[in-house]
Amino acid sequence: MKQIQTIDDVFPALDELSTELMAADHSHLAATIQHRLHKVAWTVRSELFEELRQVLSGAVQPNQPKLPEQLRTNVEQILHAIDSYLNSEI
Secondary structure (H helix, E strand, O other): OOOOOOHHHHHHHHHHHHHHHHHOOOHHHHHHHHHHHHOOOOOOHHHHHHHHHHHHHHHOOOOOOOOOHHHHHHHHHHHHHHHHHHHHHO
8 A cells, every 4th residue: 555644645544445355255254344434424523533533433443344465554554543633523
């Protein structure tokens, strides 16, 4: 995954993550991410990021199906970028 340098890099990173999740048989998570990104209308960016943080955080919990290590790392990088953005909004 391309390194996330700005908050705008999160969007292509999420699309890339979705493609990788589909290839790794995590289609439900990929579809959820794609739905939140491209089908739901959000009033503000922070609302979308709050929802994505919830989805992605849930995906890396121990009680969820195990993601391959590289996908887990990618999710954590995206979560870090989202958290940084949300914390700067406060």
